[in-house]
Amino acid sequence: MLPVNQAESIILNLVQPLDSQRDVEIVDLLNASGRILATPVSSQLDFPHWDNSAMDGYAVKFTDVKDCSPENPVSLEIIEEIPAGYQPQQQIISGQTARIFTGACIPPGADTVVMQEVTQREGNRVLILETPQPQEFVRYQGSFYQANTPLLNPGIRLSATEIAVLAALQCPKIPVYRRPKVGIISTGNELVTPEQPLQPGQLVDSNQYALAVAVAQMGAEVIRFGIVPDEREILKQTIAKAVTTTDFLLSTGGVSVGDYDYVEDILTELGAEIHIHSVAVKPGKPLTVAKFSDTQCLYFGLPGNPVSALVSFWRFVQPGLKKLAGVEQTAWKPEFVAARSLQDLRSNGKRETYLWGNLNLGNDGYEFQLAVGSHSSGNLINLAGTTGLAVVPLNETLIAAGESVQVLKISSNYL
Numbered sequence: 001m002l003p004v005n006q007a008e009s010i011i012l013n014l015v016q017p018l019d020s021q022r023d024v025e026i027v028d029l030l031n032a033s034g035r036i037l038a039t040p041v042s043s044q045l046d047f048p049h050w051d052n053s054a055m056d057g058y059a060v061k062f063t064d065v066k067d068c069s070p071e072n073p074v075s076l077e078i079i080e081e082i083p084a085g086y087q088p089q090q091q092i093i094s095g096q097t098a099r100i101f102t103g104a105c106i107p108p109g110a111d112t113v114v115m116q117e118v119t120q121r122e123g124n125r126v127l128i129l130e131t132p133q134p135q136e137f138v139r140y141q142g143s144f145y146q147a148n149t150p151l152l153n154p155g156i157r158l159s160a161t162e163i164a165v166l167a168a169l170q171c172p173k174i175p176v177y178r179r180p181k182v183g184i185i186s187t188g189n190e191l192v193t194p195e196q197p198l199q200p201g202q203l204v205d206s207n208q209y210a211l212a213v214a215v216a217q218m219g220a221e222v223i224r225f226g227i228v229p230d231e232r233e234i235l236k237q238t239i240a241k242a243v244t245t246t247d248f249l250l251s252t253g254g255v256s257v258g259d260y261d262y263v264e265d266i267l268t269e270l271g272a273e274i275h276i277h278s279v280a281v282k283p284g285k286p287l288t289v290a291k292f293s294d295t296q297c298l299y300f301g302l303p304g305n306p307v308s309a310l311v312s313f314w315r316f317v318q319p320g321l322k323k324l325a326g327v328e329q330t331a332w333k334p335e336f337v338a339a340r341s342l343q344d345l346r347s348n349g350k351r352e353t354y355l356w357g358n359l360n361l362g363n364d365g366y367e368f369q370l371a372v373g374s375h376s377s378g379n380l381i382n383l384a385g386t387t388g389l390a391v392v393p394l395n396e397t398l399i400a401a402g403e404s405v406q407v408l409k410i411s412s413n414y415l
Ligand code: AMP
Pocket: 186, 187, 188, 190, 191, 203, 204, 205, 206, 207, 208, 252, 253, 254, 255, 256, 258, 303, 304, 305, 306, 378
């Protein structure tokens, strides 16, 4: 049984990220949401594009207004009105000003904007009642971004903020990594779909749904291979076919030590190299990780128990899937936060133990609330609403209520 951290590094080392040339597609801005930027982006535009005003007021020469006060105002002639979107037609010379509005271009000759609140309009003239700072309320061209310098770095997941930047800088075609292809197989003679009538002894294949959604939420393409019975030849054929069209192939069930647990034998027969057989983690001890060298597909044989399958996904598949997808290295690892446990958290100390529940932000930082009910790995009912997995480390048996615990954040907001 491998320690969890070792299993994590083995997996990350086995993952070959998508190629920043071959595995790239160009998408429109609105289709870039949740996608991973594949190559650096720069723009030919400065931002702001032009010197413009940050206020409604008057564009002036600072030297004209450097000594004014309410008692000693300076009177300037208004030679033009410049609303947003309008190109100034006249040059400001000493003694002149232009009426200007927020976002409008600063006219040539002006270097400062006086806000209208400290002015008094008199026909085609204006009194300036206060001295501004030099260059006040001018947003200079290129002061936030200079053309042809790096704008966004590859490896970031594009969301509203990045897409706004790309739109503002007129980058309408975005190079993103293609979506990783992730296959899902459920193994087990007992399994039926949610639509099939249930016969005695049967069980609904919930893993197919849990994993399909978890994978899709990460922006990957899901290829569902459905339920495969515990029959060696059928399972072998399904796996042999699936590895040719997927980057990752996930199966659940059949990786334990039961008489019908064929997955490892089949992987070996198909020429895959098995790197992980089991991990010192609870739930989720039986975890098979194998690599097909010819197709580069990485196989994850996850445990069948619904909770084990999801915990294994979050702890081991998700980091690998981020690396595969082209996500920057700093974001591969799962996110752990320190939280105060609201209950006693127990383990037998023999395996790193993950207990599910809710991670909430209380008045004094994060709090972890253990899910009510059985923590059997076969109980998926109280898994609903899970936002965190609290970790009782190897060789520890108790984290008492009130103590600090590391909690793995379960993120569902990747897209
Ligand atoms: P196995 O690892 O195949 O021995 O399965 C362990 C447990 O998980 C058994 O109780 C199975 O019935 C259950 N199980 C296996 N596959 C699934 C699945 N796809 N959905 C829900 N439960 C499953």
